[in-house]
Amino acid sequence: MKSKRKKSGSIKAGWPKTVDPSSYFDERKDDLVECIRQLVEIESPSDNKQAADRLGAFLAEKFEALGGKPRFHKSASVGDHLQVDFAGRRGDNPVLLLGHFDTVYPLGTLANMPCQVSEGRLWGPGVLDMKSGIALMLTAIDVLRASHSDLPHSITVLLVSDEEVGSDSSRHITESLAKQSAAVLVLEPSYGLHGAVKTARKGVGEYIVKVTGKAAHSGLDFEKGASAIVEMAKQITNISQMIDMKRGLTLNVGLVQGGTRVNVIPAEATAVLDVRIAKMKDATAIDRKLRALKPFNRKCRLEIDGGMNRPPMERTAGVATLFEKASEIAKRLGWKLEEAAVGGGSDGNLTAGLGIPTLDGLGGVGEGAHATHESILVSELPRRAALVTGLIEEIWRTSL
Ligand SMILES: [Zn+2]
Numbered sequence: 001m002k003s004k005r006k007k008s009g010s011i012k013a014g015w016p017k018t019v020d021p022s023s024y025f026d027e028r029k030d031d032l033v034e035c036i037r038q039l040v041e042i043e044s045p046s047d048n049k050q051a052a053d054r055l056g057a058f059l060a061e062k063f064e065a066l067g068g069k070p071r072f073h074k075s076a077s078v079g080d081h082l083q084v085d086f087a088g089r090r091g092d093n094p095v096l097l098l099g100h101f102d103t104v105y106p107l108g109t110l111a112n113m114p115c116q117v118s119e120g121r122l123w124g125p126g127v128l129d130m131k132s133g134i135a136l137m138l139t140a141i142d143v144l145r146a147s148h149s150d151l152p153h154s155i156t157v158l159l160v161s162d163e164e165v166g167s168d169s170s171r172h173i174t175e176s177l178a179k180q181s182a183a184v185l186v187l188e189p190s191y192g193l194h195g196a197v198k199t200a201r202k203g204v205g206e207y208i209v210k211v212t213g214k215a216a217h218s219g220l221d222f223e224k225g226a227s228a229i230v231e232m233a234k235q236i237t238n239i240s241q242m243i244d245m246k247r248g249l250t251l252n253v254g255l256v257q258g259g260t261r262v263n264v265i266p267a268e269a270t271a272v273l274d275v276r277i278a279k280m281k282d283a284t285a286i287d288r289k290l291r292a293l294k295p296f297n298r299k300c301r302l303e304i305d306g307g308m309n310r311p312p313m314e315r316t317a318g319v320a321t322l323f324e325k326a327s328e329i330a331k332r333l334g335w336k337l338e339e340a341a342v343g344g345g346s347d348g349n350l351t352a353g354l355g356i357p358t359l360d361g362l363g364g365v366g367e368g369a370h371a372t373h374e375s376i377l378v379s380e381l382p383r384r385a386a387l388v389t390g391l392i393e394e395i396w397r398t399s400l
Contacts, residue, residue, distance in 0.1 A: 032132075036127060036135045036364075037124075043105065043125065043126075044079065046163075052079025056072065056159075067086060068141070071085075081162075081170045082101070085157075087154055095155050095156070095184075096181035096183070099187045100159060100347070102162060104164050125374060132189075132363055139388075140385060141157075158174060160347065174347050178358075183318075183358070184352075185392070186348040188363050189366065193366075195337075196337070197326060198313075198342050201348060202278050202342070202344070203280070203310055204345040205276075205308035206272065206273065207275060208306050209270070209293070209303075210302070211302055212300065213227055213228035218265055227265050227266055240253075247282065257269065258270065273290075279312060279314070310347075310350060313345075313346075314352065316357075318355070319358060322358070322359040362387065364377075366380075
């Protein structure tokens, strides 16, 4: 890539020849804000199919207006997942722009969290995670179309509606499209207020531990009972000892339930665990350890269910190359792009897990994802748009 680049220091190198990114993307800032506002104001909680479908239909129209061919992957339980194909002149592997349009916010959240601009930020439910990312996709495609009469290479957009609830229904679509792609750019929020992209993400799993003991009257028959809660307490201590911070391996017992009445020795207790791994090979090890748990009290029975949901996104050579390309583009724009390894998973984990070069966290810059102060920095929008546009061009130019 370096050898091909002109030494002139021309800021235009690496993206559409006719585009001067320093002013071009600045001029689009207000349109971007308006587009994000439209998307935020169509609420789309993961668990409300009707609401999510409303936004899906709106997005399909937006992408179609840019020349894309939308199609829905139907789902009975969650919103239909939206795929949009932009065919290039050459029939080579597309760049996959990946994201989701569901949010964690229930319908009606806008009443208390209105979408508005103040203090240089745009605020609102899902503005960072990840409706600004979708608006950046639209802008990048629009710019690429404006600077080429036809797109020279293909782009596929995949926006799923169940990312916030584990991507069960969309996973196979994401994986099959990734396998046909040259690279995957994930427009999830960037990391921190400097806008670092994500080059490593932890893998995520969920396990359910169920203890069955023996009920008895706590006054009359104390010795006949076997407390599932006491057993669970010991198991939780045991599970906590599996944590290995140095390896990036964490287990969080996030939910515990048990018992029926205060004067009954509890016959049942359940715990739900969130497991995070930084390395793929820890998946089998931790699975084996959890399934090998034995009851301390022989009158109690243990059942372990669950498994890893998303593999870790490791910083492979393909990931590193994409990051280098992105850093070069940022440098030409006069800023330094940082990278980060984070604990949260996304659908980028799925595509990276298949060995497809993936760069995540290319979306909006802000803070407060999933929280009442969710917001993005408006001033960062132009250069994020320039970065995504330039990166698509760069992938087309160098790896196809
Ligand atoms: Zn997200």
